[in-house]
Amino acid sequence: GAVVSQHPSRVICKSGTSVKIECRSLDFQATTMFWYRQFPKQSLMLMATSNEGSKATYEQGVEKDKFLINHASLTLSTLTVTSAHPEDSSFYICSARSASGGLQQETQYFGPGTRLLVL
């Protein structure tokens, strides 16, 4: 149980284009989903927290107009990188936290990540 999928796994795009990344919880309902970014050899950096049906909460320094997050259902959240630039190239990882009780409610389960390369 507790499987999270992410699509696409890799994307290469031209500077100025927009890229959408999907995150799905496959076998559980996620009240909360998280979006992280990780640069090579660095730790995870939380970008934003999204709760189903409400606006995302962005971490300091993360531009909400550039990184659009939509959490339309208990199993799907999307991150859109608008007008991508080479400095946005990174490993983007989503995680989901269950709506049910017990340990699963507290644990974040990660998707496999999306490697974005902006040329």
Next chain:
Amino acid sequence: GQNIDQPTEMTATEGAIVQINCTYQTSGFNGLFWYQQHAGEAPTFLSYNVLDGLEEKGRFSSFLSRSKGYSYLLLKELQMKDSASYLCAVMDSNYQLIWGAGTKLIIKP
């Protein structure tokens, strides 16, 4: 401020035992997590401790002392596939995860 400390890198021998320590200072505490992250992959959940003591799960065990702000992850019978980064994360009073920088574990034959 909130702070999670763990060693940057450790080296151990195949078949041996290694202990990865994590100390933390956070605003509130709602549990401590250990994740494993292989290079180029997303983290995978290993363990969760919210009460003091040792939790054993196969070759991996995790220990917590809330009064000391301290945890460790113990890996026994090391295998080459255990070479990875091990991330310590604490859930604070707002149920947000505060992440350590990770410990890169290198296993030598």
